[in-house]
Amino acid sequence: MPFNSVTFITFFILVFTLYKQLPHRAQNIFLLIASYVFYAWWSLPFLFLIIISTILDYVCGLMIGEGCIPKIKRHVIASWLVLSAFFLIVIQWNNINAAQSSQKPLFSRLFSDKSAWCILLATVLIILAFNLLYDIFVRLTIPNRQRLFLILSIAGNLSILCAFKYLNFFIDNLQPILHALGFDSNRLHLQIVLPVGLSFYIFMTMSYTIDIYRRRLIPTKHIHEYALFVAFFPKLLAGPIERAVAFLPQITKKRDLTTDKVMYGLQQTLYGFFKKVVIADGVAATVSSVFGHTYQLSWTDATLGSFLFTIQIYCDFSGYSDIAIGTARILGFDLMTNFNFPYFSRNPSEFWGRWHISLSSWFRDYVFFPLGGPYGSPSRWMRNVLVTFLLVGFWHGAAWNYILWGLYHGILLCLHRIKVSLRSSKRRPQHLLSKSLTTLAFFVLINFSWILFRSSSPSQIADIVRPLFHDIGNLKLNVALPTKAALLGFPIFLFMEFLGNSARGKRIDQIIPLPIWTALDAAMLFIILLALANVPSGFIYFQF
Amino acid sequence: MNTSNKPVCALLWIAAYMILIDIAINVVFPYPKDPHNISPSAIAQFFEYGRSIEGKLTRMTGKTDASSAPIISAGWLQDAQIKPTSNLQVRPNTTVVTVYGMSHAVLLAQDLATIDKSLSVRIFGAPGAVPTWSYASYLFDRQQQHSDVVVLGIMTLGVPLMCTTSGATNHFESVEPYTYPRFFFSNGMLRSALPPFISIDQYRDTFYNPDKWNSYVKWLKQYDKYYDPLLFHKTFLDSSSLLRMLRRAYAHTSQRSKMAEVYEDRNGFNGNSEEVQILLTVIRKFSEDARQNNSLPIIYIVNNVFLSDHLFTILRPTLFADKILFLSTHDICPPNDPRNYLPDSHFIPSKNMELARAMAKIIMENNHNRSVRSQLVR
Numbered sequence: 001m002p003f004n005s006v007t008f009i010t011f012f013i014l015v016f017t018l019y020k021q022l023p024h025r026a027q028n029i030f031l032l033i034a035s036y037v038f039y040a041w042w043s044l045p046f047l048f049l050i051i052i053s054t055i056l057d058y059v060c061g062l063m064i065g066e067g068c069i070p071k072i073k074r075h076v077i078a079s080w081l082v083l084s085a086f087f088l089i090v091i092q093w094n095n096i097n098a099a100q101s102s103q104k105p106l107f108s109r110l111f112s113d114k115s116a117w118c119i120l121l122a123t124v125l126i127i128l129a130f131n132l133l134y135d136i137f138v139r140l141t142i143p144n145r146q147r148l149f150l151i152l153s154i155a156g157n158l159s160i161l162c163a164f165k166y167l168n169f170f171i172d173n174l175q176p177i178l179h180a181l182g183f184d185s186n187r188l189h190l191q192i193v194l195p196v197g198l199s200f201y202i203f204m205t206m207s208y209t210i211d212i213y214r215r216r217l218i219p220t221k222h223i224h225e226y227a228l229f230v231a232f233f234p235k236l237l238a239g240p241i242e243r244a245v246a247f248l249p250q251i252t253k254k255r256d257l258t259t260d261k262v263m264y265g266l267q268q269t270l271y272g273f274f275k276k277v278v279i280a281d282g283v284a285a286t287v288s289s290v291f292g293h294t295y296q297l298s299w300t301d302a303t304l305g306s307f308l309f310t311i312q313i314y315c316d317f318s319g320y321s322d323i324a325i326g327t328a329r330i331l332g333f334d335l336m337t338n339f340n341f342p343y344f345s346r347n348p349s350e351f352w353g354r355w356h357i358s359l360s361s362w363f364r365d366y367v368f369f370p371l372g373g374p375y376g377s378p379s380r381w382m383r384n385v386l387v388t389f390l391l392v393g394f395w396h397g398a399a400w401n402y403i404l405w406g407l408y409h410g411i412l413l414c415l416h417r418i419k420v421s422l423r424s425s426k427r428r429p430q431h432l433l434s435k436s437l438t439t440l441a442f443f444v445l446i447n448f449s450w451i452l453f454r455s456s457s458p459s460q461i462a463d464i465v466r467p468l469f470h471d472i473g474n475l476k477l478n479v480a481l482p483t484k485a486a487l488l489g490f491p492i493f494l495f496m497e498f499l500g501n502s503a504r505g506k507r508i509d510q511i512i513p514l515p516i517w518t519a520l521d522a523a524m525l526f527i528i529l530l531a532l533a534n535v536p537s538g539f540i541y542f543q544f
Numbered sequence: 545m546n547t548s549n550k551p552v553c554a555l556l557w558i559a560a561y562m563i564l565i566d567i568a569i570n571v572v573f574p575y576p577k578d579p580h581n582i583s584p585s586a587i588a589q590f591f592e593y594g595r596s597i598e599g600k601l602t603r604m605t606g607k608t609d610a611s612s613a614p615i616i617s618a619g620w621l622q623d624a625q626i627k628p629t630s631n632l633q634v635r636p637n638t639t640v641v642t643v644y645g646m647s648h649a650v651l652l653a654q655d656l657a658t659i660d661k662s663l664s665v666r667i668f669g670a671p672g673a674v675p676t677w678s679y680a681s682y683l684f685d686r687q688q689q690h691s692d693v694v695v696l697g698i699m700t701l702g703v704p705l706m707c708t709t710s711g712a713t714n715h716f717e718s719v720e721p722y723t724y725p726r727f728f729f730s731n732g733m734l735r736s737a738l739p740p741f742i743s744i745d746q747y748r749d750t751f752y753n754p755d756k757w758n759s760y761v762k763w764l765k766q767y768d769k770y771y772d773p774l775l776f777h778k779t780f781l782d783s784s785s786l787l788r789m790l791r792r793a794y795a796h797t798s799q800r801s802k803m804a805e806v807y808e809d810r811n812g813f814n815g816n817s818e819e820v821q822i823l824l825t826v827i828r829k830f831s832e833d834a835r836q837n838n839s840l841p842i843i844y845i846v847n848n849v850f851l852s853d854h855l856f857t858i859l860r861p862t863l864f865a866d867k868i869l870f871l872s873t874h875d876i877c878p879p880n881d882p883r884n885y886l887p888d889s890h891f892i893p894s895k896n897m898e899l900a901r902a903m904a905k906i907i908m909e910n911n912h913n914r915s916v917r918s919q920l921v922r
Contacts, residue, residue: 006797259551260550260551262551263550263551263554289850289882292880293880293881295881295883478882478883479882480882480887484590509550509554514550514553514554514557515557518554518557518558518561519557519561521554521558522557522558522561522562522565523561525558525562526562526565526786529786529789529790529793530789532789532790532792532793532796533593533789533792533793533795533796534796535796535800
């Protein structure tokens with residue numbers, strides 16, 4: 001159920017209408033059910049994966065923080081896990097319709113998948129093993145138990161991530177070694193799709209146990225509250241990657257649903273839709289024709305294609321984040337800011353403080369600082385930066401272009417650090433023109449990085465980059481221009497970005513008069529209506 | 545301002561602006577009332593796209609040809625031949641080639657006539673003609689005149705529209721009222737249902753007679769897969785430019801989902817769909833019938849821009865199995881190279897000429913041994 005669909009808008013209106021009528025505790029349970037329905041709309045079996053990750057970290061969190069889990073709670077968790085495995089994995093709901101036309105009885109069609117029974121059996125065995133070993137776990141010394149369950153949590157989550165996202169990549173790249181060892185790499189390949197939102201919720205659940213281990217968080221006692229933290233539908237598919245420290249208190253405390261909050265949420269949602277439906281989708285066809293070309297690109301094609309992808313990926317992802325934050329706000333939740341007008345940055349350090357903030361801060365807190373952070377010798381600091389950004393690139397996908405993209409950003413950060421350290425301590429303030437030129441120059445560097453990100457092979461990178469340097473001045477345009485709605489919406493987008501950047505965190509309705517911002521909203525609404533006829537495309541970050 | 549009133553005020557402001565925009569569009573960019581004005585401004589045209597099919601037909605259809613838009617005369621099966629110009633006359637001692645199809649086929653035929661003087665080219669075309677129109681046009685024409693070579697034009701984007709019956713329902717944004725039969729399978733046999741009118745005079749008579757029009761709408765409901773009451777009927781939504789845009793968005797979404805049942809950009813055609821099955825049968829029947837009629841059948845396969853060679857791929861087994869001659873554009877104009885195409889999706893002139901030469905070569909190489917060559921009207 002993508003945000004840019006009538007189905008989601010209908011779903012959200014229904015959820016909000018019912019949600020408002022309920023008392024606080026029931027609201028949380030209702031939101032959890034709604035979030036599971038939201039995810040199951042895409043895939044029912046993969047909902048089981050979310051439940052596994054939820055239970056794994058809930059149990060690990062309790063064992064790290066409390067040292068024990070009451071028997072009744074263990075039974076509840078076990079029952080939930082087994083029932084989920086049965087209803088989401090064992091029963092083949094897709095076969096209900098097929099069963100009508102099949103000669104096999106409905107019963108045997110519904111329970112025909114043997115591998116699903118194996119998953120149920122494995123689930124039962126893991127539960128039994130945990131309960132058998134439970135007394136041993138409890139008797140361990142506190143540091144040992146905490147370390148054990150932290151390792152279990154991290155290993156469990158990374159195993160899920162590796163199995164679904166990286167296994168095929170490793171098999172492909174280790175093919176010669178596997179072949180030498182007598183393995184057939186083709187047979188080892190998993191024929192599975194990447195579950196939507198996997199990287200996002202796995203990172204959220206991991207941060208929960210790490211924070212408990214670091215004593216920054218007390219584990220929550222109510223499993224439905226923790227499950228809601230993991231599955232809360234506005235942020236489930238592509239973030240922001242929330243931290244339990246900030247989000248769990250919002251679940252436990254009663255939320256205020258004020259008209260002002262609803263209006264603010266609606267405004268942010270509207271701008272999110274505008275960026276996604278009008279700008280990102282409006283330039284998508286041009287970008288695809290440049291990056292999917294089968295002919296020699298001109299300088300104009302390559303320049304326009306890379307520039308438009310820079311705009312597309314920002315509008316696509318920040319548009320998604322705005323819709324997520326806006327809809328969450330309507331429901332009374334405050335999600336963290338994920339984008340802070342990143343293309344106004346003047347250096348890589350500033351850029352990563354403004355772009356995909358929830359991910360960059362996650363890597364800063366859980367990878368960069370544990371590696372040693374910005375301390376120590378320059379070589380050590382650079383190693384930490386490069387390793388962190390290599391992992392940032394790898395997080396985006398199991399492909400070399402993402403690793404290259406991550407390294408490119410790591411190198412930019414190192415160069416920036418060297419430049420800062422060489423600069424004299426007394427700095428004169430920059431003039432507006434100088435600031436603008438620095439922003440523009442850095443934008444070009446960022447623009448280049450998106451070529452690495454979007455290309456699917458080194459030869460494609462070369463195909464796009466070559467005309468940028470060898471065909472300068474060739475103004476021949478072979479690709480179609482963006483849609484009329486995108487061209488019409490672009491000045492409004494630019495105005496909103498400049499306004500937002502200069503507002504420094506203030507709300508737009510607080511810095512400009514009501515008749516003007518409502519006119520902007522009306523203009524955006526009008527252009528969204530214009531753009532609705534365009535072919536909608538999926539959110540780019542769903543594939544990560 | 546009292547903060548509790550702020551949301552209400554904001555909503556009222558937004559509503560007022562939207563109404564203002566709506567009125568302003570209707571006032572500043574009105575669609576020309578003169579039906580002969582065939583080139584209104586791009587913006588006026590843009591805001592007109594969402595008008596209902598009946599609304600558009602009302603604007604276009606006058607009681608006489610003089611008071612109607614020229615486009616409503618196009619594509620009628622009873623009068624589909626493109627008026628012969630000096631190039632398109634049937635001349636003695638030439639090979640008579642008749643081309644049936646959409647604008648791509650018409651353009652090919654025009655170039656064919658200029659490059660080979662031994663060919664007399666006749667053209668039957670309709671804007672955006674779907675393969676069933678081309679086949680029906682052939683069936684109508686072969687009773688009137690014999691051709692040495694018959695060429696059936698088919699394009700990728702036409703195939704998903706095989707189960708429509710009119711230029712009014714198959715292209716919501718630019719409606720043309722011409723009609724064509726609906727082909728369907730009944731007990732494994734290909735059958736057809738003829739629309740209530742197939743000429744412009746019959747259409748005008750039906751359009752201005754509410755009873756006949758209602759019965760036509762009932763026929764559409766029964767036979768046309770793209771008939772949708774929300775898009776077809778003239779309602780109050782036509783008066784508002786914003787609501788027209790919403791209807792346009794709905795039209796695109798619903799037609800995209802219908803199209804996806806037959807064709808997807810990535811995977812190509814769904815071979816099990818009714819449309820593809822009808823297309824394969826139509827091609828077989830066309831070639832059998834043409835051969836029985838001593839004509840050389842050729843299929844002109846137009847692979848639309850960015851849609852790969854999917855059309856050729858789905859037709860290939862049938863073409864080879866039945867030894868049907870064809871010219872597929874994908875070799876000469878790779879569909880993934882937009883430089884081969886004009887912005888309006890037709891081939892650039894040089895490529896069109898190249899395609900015409902390839903067609904002329906196929907005709908020359910395969911028409912030698914035929915007993916009937918370069919025949920005139922008999």
